[in-house]
Every structure is written in structure tokens, then in C-alpha cells.
Amino acid sequence: MSRPIANPRGPKMGRPTRKAKKGTFKRLISYVFKYYKLPFVLVLVCIGINAFATALPGIFQQKVLEAAETGLGLVSSGNSVEFALDSVVPTIVSAVAVLIVIYVLGLVAAFVQTRTMAVITQGFLHKMRTIMFGKMQRLPIKYFDTHKHGDIMSYYTNDIDTLRQLISQSLPQIITSAIILVTVLSIMLYFSLWLTLVVVFGAVLMVITSKFIGGGGAKYFIKQQQALGKCEGYIEEMINGQKVVKVFNHEPKSKEEFDRLNSQLCNDATTANKFANTLMPIINNLGHILYVLLVFTGTILYFFDVPNISFSGQDLNIATIIPFLGMSKQFTNNVSQLSQQANAIIMGLAGADRIFELIDEEPETDEGYVTLVDAKYDENGNIIEADKHTGMWAWRHPHSADGSVTYTKLEGDVRLNEVDFGYVENKIVLHDVSIYAKPGQKIAFVGATGAGKTTITNLINRFYDIADGKIRYDGININKIKKSDLRRSLGVVLQDVNLFTGTVMDNIRYGKLDATDEECIAAAKRANAHSFITMLPDGYNTVLSGNGSGLSQGQRQLISIARAAVADPPVMILDEATSSIDTRTEAIVSAGMDALMQGRTVFVIAHRLSTIKNSDVIMVLDKGRIIERGSHDDLIAQRGKYYQLYTGAFELE
């Protein structure tokens, strides 16, 4: 009972159950072995001992009872009770002594098993989580763009939960049950074949019954899950749109619709639960019936003196029948355990399979070998590597041909040559795009949603890759640049701000992990975020959570600008970075930004033309093509699309 409420996030939805691939089990075990070889073997041994300790006592009960019978026989044949006792007690005591030894062993094994298992389970889950997470960090952006985030989360919640169930409960249980079954079966055969047959017959009956009921249950259970999914989906939609509901007085209608979904759910859930809830009592009482049949068969055999067939060669007597009763319970319990756990194992393996799928996902490739280094000039004016931050960077470019290394100063010269690109084949979103950004220039992209503005920036920082040599950075083919170094040289501020749980200071420092508090505050001042941050309850130490849920969208954008500013990158990409900041504040921020970006290359994407008016070059994009380019004045003079946009507001007046 590690976690009574099995899945605190509620039942999983929308994940089709499926069969695990072959080899998943082997792989899973090999993972467990890899990290916990000795403890796992120890647990296996303990499970074995424990199972025996549970299964063996039947023999001793029989021995003890036989001794008691003998004693009774002595008494009834006229001996004194004392004499009878004296003659049988040694047998009883020695049997009980062995029993105690077995029990003690079993107890120790059980104790060691559960404690070791706790360590293995939690440690293993931790290992899997970190492997998954580490792997996830290496996946290309494409993966996150093409997979639902909820589905990715599900690996960490649902699949890890089923894995926990599998490792900590199902697996040990199945081994235990198997050992007990074999042992009990042997002991039963040792005593009597006939009675064993009765027990096996009962067990088969129970398996069939539970298959039958369980099968019907499974069908309705799926229905219940679907109804639950619909109902909870509706709850989510209506509560998220609650304010709209209020504004439109839509409450009665939404209550009505909810009532319908809720009643459907109630019906389906009741049916599904009926199956689940009746299974246990039915199986239980079948056990009782089996119990009775056993006594009956035993009595008949005893009565008619039917020759007993057994390995022990003993005759059937009362002393044999009684432990049989206990053993029949054990046997049937473990059979139903096995059939129940089989299901859990299938589910657990499917979960493991999905986890392996994530782990096996193709990581982001990086053949880049040109790296970014701190640089300085030597006496002769040549660029050499510096061992500390100099404010000057250079691309370290090793040449495999002759083993030499050349250095190119990082300038921020970015060129795209006739780039064509599509996220999926056959659907080109960029056509023949050429851009020449000289160091220190401010390049702006204007265009409707879907025109391809963000796509261009995705290519520059290699979130997506294109054919070789089409994009050059300071003259170097960006495919040769190590991705991490390329990205370190590019500061990105996106429209959708993502802040992380932590203090405001932590969030700003994200741009440069070794930045001092002073540097962070200076960056915040440049981004015009300082004044509102100081008004927060704990200033820079205010803890943000839920993506900075306490802040306005504009404030969050300001923090993300500060975050980029502290990184102090030579090239900056601002993708609608100021869209939620009012124009007055934006004017102040952009003044600060312009000062910050002095002499650095900036790519700006914005809806507001006022944001980009002072750019060196403005590219007007339409359906993936650059249709106009030039400075604001050039474009106005051209009287093209930009001019229309810019003056659009006047026309209707």
C-alpha cells in the first residue's frame, strides 16, 4: 500500500491501451539489473524464502494434528492424558520448532524484501525519470512542436505510475504467487491427489469466472473512461470560459448540458463499477463453496476408504483434510492474484514501452565543430583565445585537413541565401528567402500570421535545420557551428513568455548563470522592469510560480527582456517581444534596448509598425516570400504593401 489513491491525477484519458513490444520486459529487467543488481538478487532470494514460509506450514499443521490424533487415540484406548501428552508432545514441539525457524526466516525475508524493494523502486523510478528528462533535453524542438505537451507529461505521470505499480507490486507479487502455487501444489499432491484435483478444479472455475466478469467490466470501464473524459473536458472548458459564461447569462444552458454529460457518466460508471464490485464477493464465495466441496470429498473418500493416491503414500485422515482447507485458500488466492496481476503487468509493460519510446527518440543531432570562445588580440593584432571574459568573442574553427585552427571574430553578420523551407515535406513555408544582416543592423520582419517570420528565426538558431551552406554566420556555414555555441551567441525573446518557478532574480539570472545580483538588476533596469519589480511584495526575491501567474503579460515580457539582456548576446532575436507592453512603456523599453544593442545585430518581429520603424532594413513577408525590403523611408517611397499598411488607418477617414 504504497499509494492508496493509485493515480492522484485521476484516471488516464485518451491513451489507447496497447500491447507492449516484445523484449520490453527483458529491457526493463536489464535496466533494473544495471542499477540494482545486488539488491534485486537479494529481493528475489527474499521473495523465495518468504513464499516458502507462507506455503510450507501446511506440512507442519498436518504433522501436529497427526500427533494430536495419535494422542487422542492413546487416550481413547485407555491411557491417561498425561501419558498421551508425554508421548506426543516431543513430536509437536519439534514440529513447531521447525515451524518457528521457518517463520523467523520468513519474517526476516519479508522485512528485508519490503525495505530493499522501497529503495529499488524509488531509486529506479528516479533513474528512469532523470534518464527521460535528460533525454528530453536533447530532443529537437520539432519533437515539442509535433507532440502534445499533455502527452509528454503523461510519460512522467501516468507511465511512471504504472511502472511503479509494476516494479513494486505486480512483479514481486507474481513471483511470490508462482512460488507459492508450485509449493502448495506439491504439498497437496504429497498428501492426496484426489483432494488436489478438487482444488485445481475450483481454481480453474474461479479463473474462468473472473475472466468472464472482468471481461465484461473492461468493456464498460472503457465506456466509463470515455464518459469521464467528456465530462471533465466540459468542466474544464466551462470553468476556463467562466467569465464568458457569466457575461452571456449562459449558466442555465451550461448546467443543462453538464447534467446530461454527468448523468451519462453516472450510468456508465455504475455499470462498470457493478462488475468491479461484484467480482470480489463472487470469487470469495466460490472459495467458500470450494471449501465445502473439499470437506465433502474428503469425507466421502474417508468414509468409503477410497485408496488415497499421494507421494507420501499416507492414507487420508482428518489431520490431512484440515491443512488442505488452508492450502485450498492459499491456492485459490494466489491463482486469482496471478490473474489480477497479469492485467497490471500488461498495463505496466505498455507504460514501460512508452517510456522506452521516449528514451529511444532520435536526439537533436549536432555535427558542429566550430565553437565560440572568449578572445582577445595579441601584440600583433591577431585574434587569440582568452582565458577569461573579455567582451570579445571569436569562432574557433579547427580545420581537419591540416589540423590548424583559425579564429574569426564574432561580428554578428548573418546571411541567408535563397532559403526554401517547409516543416513538412511538400508544404514549403519559405520560398527563396535571402537576407543579409550586417553587423549592428536592425532587421525587421513584417507580415501576417503564418507569413513565415518566426520560421526564419527558427532557422537562424537551428531549431530546424536546412540544407548545407544556405545560412552563414560571420561567413561560417551555421551547420558547422556547434548548436550550443550558436545559440549562446543569439539572445531570443519570444512573445509567449516562459518563466520558471523561482524568484524574479533566478529568472533573470537564467540568461547568465554566473551573473551577480548587480548585473541582474542592471539588466532589469535596462529592460525597464526594475520599477515594477521593486513594487512586488519581495522585490527581486518574489517567488514566481505557474509561469509568473501573478504578473501581467506585459510585466512578464519585461522580465524576459531582462533575462535576455543579462545574457548580453552579440545577436538578438525579438519575436513580438513587446506586443503586450503598452506603447508608452514600449517606447521607453526600446530606447533602453537600442542602447543595449548598439553595434549588435537584431532581428525584430512585430505587429506594431511603430516598433520597427527605425530598423535598418524592413522585410515585408507574404506567404513565405519577401515581397518588399528596405528602410522605412525607402518602403514608404515605394508606395507598396508596407505603405498601405502604414497608412491603412488613414484611408478610411
Next chain:
Amino acid sequence: MFKNLRQLASYVGKYKIYAILTPIIVSLEVVMECLIPFFTADLITYVQQKYVVSDAILTKWFISFVESIIPGKPLAVVGGYCILLILMALTSLTFGAVAGITCSKASCGFAKNLRTELFNKTQDFSFENIDKFSTSSLVTRLTTDVTNVQQSFMMIIRTAIRSPLMFIFSILMAFIRGGSMALIFVVVIPVLLFGLIFIAKKAMPIFKKVFKKYDALNASIQENVHGMRVVKSFVREDHESDKFGTASQNVANDFVRADKILAFNNPLMLLCMYAVMTFVCLFGSQAIVKGDIIIGEFSALLTYGMQILMSLMMLSMIFVMITMSAECAKRICEVLNEDATIKNPPSPVYEVENGDIDFVNVSFKYSERAERYALSDVNLHIKSGQTVGIIGGTGSAKSTLVQLIPRLYDTTVGQVLVGGKDVRDYDIVSLRDSVSVVLQKNVLFSGTIKDNLRWGNENATDAEMERVCTLACADEFIKTFPDKYDTYIEQGGTNVSGGQKQRLCIARALLKKPKILILDDSTSAVDTRTDAMIRKAFAQEIPNTTKIIIAQRISSVEDADLIVVLDDGKIDSIGTHSELIKDNAIYKEIYESQTKGGKME
């Protein structure tokens, strides 16, 4: 903790009959289940004593009954016993199955009622109530929490009745059948009981804490997944992995700590079981020889022993489960006990006369505890049919101001009048039907475009819908969709662009034929030309409707009859474009920062 559970139990409603029946039927099942080993013991004794009815057999009446029918055939007695026992098992099976069914009905019905109650409650919440809980927390309370409470409810009416009963009956039976031998239970039970409680008490607080940590860990994964572009842009993959590794290790350690405590459970249970077994084997067998008990009773003792210990184990599980769901119950009760802060007046006014709006000395703050007023000393008078622009920086309380008009919030000080009457005197539905707000954070719902539009007016004809869509410049793009007005909108309106969504929201609001129309930054994603067209259509087509437009761009408000400049919750100035551009510093500054530039989609 139990107060909440009791409150929730009252929502069983018409399923009460099942909720009461279940424990009763379960009790009958338990009685049957306990009687079976009882009679089995008799049967064994009968056989063992070579078909002589001894003193130890309690059901002599049954044996003599069978013997009176079929005299001299001991086998008939055995057969009769077996039939009796099988009948008992079948009865027990029937009771168990029926209890399973009534229990399903009761618990599912209970969950249904609870959900309905919660959902209706949240529907009646005011904006203030919603803000207080936050939407995500409300969703969890209606989904996960209800499911957990349902599980517990099922446990309580079934297992929580079954286990103690089983426990009591088994002890009773053990004493009847085993006599002094049953004294072993007097020793073992307290040991097990205290052991289990001690373990649960020790482990629970750790579990509570670690579950919180675990949730936080998962939340951090989510954050990472959402923010992957940021992580990769800043090349923080290793940093994130390290951070996660530490947090995950931390959670794992805590879990191990808690699990290790729980790991005492199983051995403790085994210890008690083994103790009983050993005791019975050692002394029971001697008691048989002494003639104190008979063999049948020996077997009954073993069976009852198991039942007693198992029911104790179940009890401790139930205890843990109920305590855990008590947390959920508490969170549900918080919602149920929350009073909607905005209610209809006793004798409400149902007719809104015209679109006049007056703010008289209005001050407002979002919660009583807030130190600062979001709005202070607002006086504003708008005549029916006027177009009013509101402009101001981020956080100047533009949205707050207009939300007071349809009584989405109530003023803290002063009053807001619509059509010459205090908004608090109106029937809320009538008021909100007359005042149509297009919210800044607007939502479309899953369903067709028509379904969405009908929110404004359930009985709107196709012609009416087309008319309002034309007014909102939405008709032009709807017509380009293959399914036109029957185009299916995904949840949250993810399959239309921001500008299209805004235009659909405006159309939806227009369908209400309101006396007052409020656009809260509702055209920010619409290009300037379309924006202007929408405003022009408003001026021509709904001249008598009072229109309030909150905007970022000056161009959206400059031709309004009246422009209100808000700054930090106060009215800085009111005037027309030409007046303000001359006299108002803020307005001038905003104007200049935009220098007539536009925004485009």
C-alpha cells in the same frame, strides 16, 4: 476532518437508499461468511468422531433433523451439511453481489450529485469568487478531488463496514469455538492494531509532504516542456537536467524514507499471523489431546485467526485512505461553502430603460484586504448612444472600470448607474442581457461557429447571424471556410487566428442586441483597416447603442464622442481627440509613441 465528510455525505440525495442498503447487505454477507467456518467445524468434528453427535457439536438440531428424515445414514448427514454450507455460501455470494451493485449505485450517484452541486455552484460564482479560487484549482476540485472522494465513499459504505464487522464476528466465533485458545487474540490484536496505527501516523505526514513535492516535480517538468524554446535558446539543457536530477533524487529519498516506514506493515502483519499459527499449533494440538477442544475447532480457530488479522489490515488501509481523501473533501467543501458574492436584489428591476451610464464617486478594490484601490474617485457620465474610448497604460484599470457596468464586480465605494438606476437594483440576467461585454481574454467554445454565435441569442436566425458577422467583419472570412457557418471550432478556438477569434467574439456579443456594448481591447489582433471598418459599421448600424471601446491604439478611439484617459486607476482627463491632443500630456505621449503607426495582422 469528519465535519467535511459529513457535509459531503448529505449530497447522497436520492441514492441514500442504496447508501443505507449497502452496509446492511454487507453485514448479512459478513454474518454468512463467518457462519461457514463455524458449521464446517461441526462437520469436521462429526466426521472425525466417527459420526457420533458429541457435546462439541452445536448444531445437534440439524443432525437430528437430517437423521429423522434419513435415519441411520451418516453420509446423508454429511451431505445435508454440505448442502447447507453451499446454500450459505450462495446466500453470501448473492448478498455480496447485491451489495456490490447497490454500492456502485450509491457511490456513482453520490459522485454525480456532488459534481452537479459543485458545477452549479461554480456557475453561480461571481468574478470575485472565481478569482479567489483560480480556474485551474476549480477544475481539479471538480475532477480529481471528486473522484477521490467517490472512492472513499465506496470504501466507507462497503469495506469500512465490512472489516470491523468481520473483525467482531470473527472474534466472537473464535471464542465460541476455541474457548481459552482464543485468548491469543487478546495479545496479538492490540499489538497489530497499535503497530498499524503507529506506522500510519508516522508515515502519513511524510507522505503528505512528499506528494506535494512530487506534484511540484511534475509541475517543473511541465514548465520545462512548455519553455523548451527558452531552455534551448539559452543552452540550459544541462542546467535543467542537473536541477531536475537533484529534485528527483530529493523526492526519491523522501519516498524511500516513507516507504521504509510502511515496510514494517507487512512483517508486522506476518508476525502476528505467525504467532497465532504457532500458538494454535503448539497448544491447540495439546488441547486436543487433553480433550479441551476438538479437531474441528482447531481448524475454525485458524480460519478465524486469518479473518481477524486481515480485517485489521483492511481497517488500517481504510484509515489511511480516508485521511488522504479528507484533504480532497476539505477542498470540495470550500467550494460548496463559498457564497456567491453577487446576488439578485429582493425585488429586482427587469427593464433597462436606455444606455445611459453614470459612475458616481466610484472607488473599487479587488479584495477587502487589498491596500490599494484599483479605481479611485471615478465620476463619469455617458449618454445613451455615445461612443466612448478609454485609453491608458498597462495596469491603469481600464478593464476594471468597464467590468463594473454589467456588475461583474460590485463597487467598493459609490455607485454605478445604468439607465438611471443603480446596477445593484437590476435583475442580473436582465442587466447583463442589456450590457454586452467582449472580454479581453475571450474564449470560444468547442462547437460550430453557429453554436458559438447562439450564445448571444439562442433563437437567432441564420440571417441575423450573418448580419452581425458582417457588422463585425467576420462574415468575409467565415465565407472562405469550407463549412462556412458550420465550421467546427476547437476547444479554446485554437483553429482560428487571433484576429478571427476577436471578430467572432464581437459578433457573438452583437447578437444580444445590447443597449450597451463594451469592447475590452477586442480588436488588438485585427488590422487597422478592419478595425476602422468595424467601428464605422457600429456607427451606422447600431447608432442607439452606447459603445465603450478600450484600446491600445489611438486610432481605435480618436473618433469617439468622448475619450477617457485613465492613469493608475484615476481619470486623468476626459475630452475629445482634438481637446486631449492639445491639453493632455499622457494622451499626447501615447499618440506620439504610435505616431499614427498601425498594427497589422
